[in-house]
Amino acid sequence: MLEIPSNRFEAHVLACLVFGVIGDAMGTPTENLEPAEIERRFGWVDRFEGDGTDDTIMRDLIAAALIRTGGYADADHWAEEWLAQYQMIFGGKVGRFFPSVLHAAAKLRHGYPPRTIAVGTMPSSSSAMAIAPVGIVNAGNPRAAAAQAMEIASLIHVADVGFCQDGAAAIAAAVAEALVPGATVASVLQASTAHLKPKSGEEMRSLIVTALELADEAGDYKTFRDRYHARFRQRIACDSRETVPASLAIVHLSRGDPALAAGYGANFGRDADTVACMAAAVCGALSGISAGNAELIEALPVDAQRAQVDLASRLVIVTRAKVESELKAIARCPVGVSA
Known part of the structure; x- marks a missing residue:
């Protein structure tokens, strides 16, 4: 049985990671299906098998970069993890990766500099679905989290x-x-939405705000799902303009319950595993692990449970070290009112 840390921050970090994996795994069998097809095949999906897909792998590669750099990873550091752990991408789950990510990884291996490999890529959620560790190492500072996420996602x-x-x-x-x-x-x-760029980020901000308004107007999950698919679909299902607003609307509809968010995401259709992964991770960070959702965690393979505990512990250490580093930097140049 998963041992929940007594420290609140550590427990919520663990919940963020473990429910992200659960959302990823729960949405795996429904990925790329229409909602009606999900209902026909499965009824309502609220259980899962396995330990996630490319969402979890890419997240772990970001986490590795953050741990190695004391929480200060940038796009080059993430690229270094792609190269160092190449088989994480081109291993047994290679079929779960979006083609443009595989192409970008191949370009890295052939010597292209990291700042050039994104040119010409298709839209996807391959950075958003993996970005939770950046939020963790910037806990309490969403502005810094947004800025670092922008850099890494580049x-x-x-x-x-x-x-x-x-x-x-x-x-x-x-x-x-x-x-x-x-x-x-x-x-x-x-x-x-508070820390998206005022002009460049307006499209994503507007989509998120509209999705949240739609969730309020719909009142229930299935009505929201139907209306969302009618209005928000992009040409590519994994386009973050479709998945991110849906995930945040599900955070709202689930009232922060990570188990419910994972289920809502898994039954959403289209890029279901990514929607479930992001929504459940955010809700896990907010609500932690409770008696009501702990049972779901036990369905994760034991090795996966242990991996989340270990990763949470290492990210907590990095987060605390990053805070200390920031305080030392401030102390080097005290800013006070002149006498």
């Missing part, structure tokens, strides 16, 4: 798909706010 999203960077920034900021004691669903959702 490895695979730039220029005409720069809105995917905004999607990553929104999820990272939401996680950073969710880890604050006293945070609410409302404060988390407000933080998700």
Whole structure:
């Protein structure tokens, strides 16, 4: 049985990670299906098998970069993890990766500099779905989380798909706010858009705000799902303009319950595993692990449970070290009122 840390911050970090994996795994069998087809095949999906897909792998690669750099990873550091752990991408789950990510990884291996590999890539959620660790190491500072997420996401999203960077920034900021004691669903959702660029980020901000308004108007999940698919679909199902607003609306509809968010995401259709992964991770960071959702965690393979505990522990250490580093930097140049 998973041992829940007694420290609140550590417990909520663990919940963010473990429910992200659960959402990813729960949405795996429903990925790329229409809602009606999900209902026909499965009824209602609220259980899962396995330990996630590319969402979890890419998240772990970001986490590795953050741990190695004391929480200060950038796009180049993420690229270094792609190269160092190449088989994480091109291993047994290679079929779960979006083609543009595989192409970008191949370009890295052939010597292209990291700042060039994103040119020409299609829109996707490949940065937003993996970005939760950036929110963790910037806990309490959603502005810093959004800025670092924008930089890291530039490895695979730039220029005409720069809105995917905004999607990553929104999820990272939401996680950073969710880890604050006293945070609410409302404060988390407000933080998700508060630090997007005023002009460049307007498209993603507008889509998130509209999706949240739609969730309020719909009143229930299935009505929202139907209306969302009628209005928000993009040409590519994994486009972050479709997945990120849906995920944040599900955070709202689930009232911050990570188990419910995972189920809502898994039954959403289209890029279901990614929607479930992001929504459940944000809700896990906010609500932690409770008696009501702990049973779901036990369905994770034991090795996966242990991996989340270990990763949470290492990210907590990095987060605390990063705070100390920031305090030391401030102390080097005290800013006070002149006498």
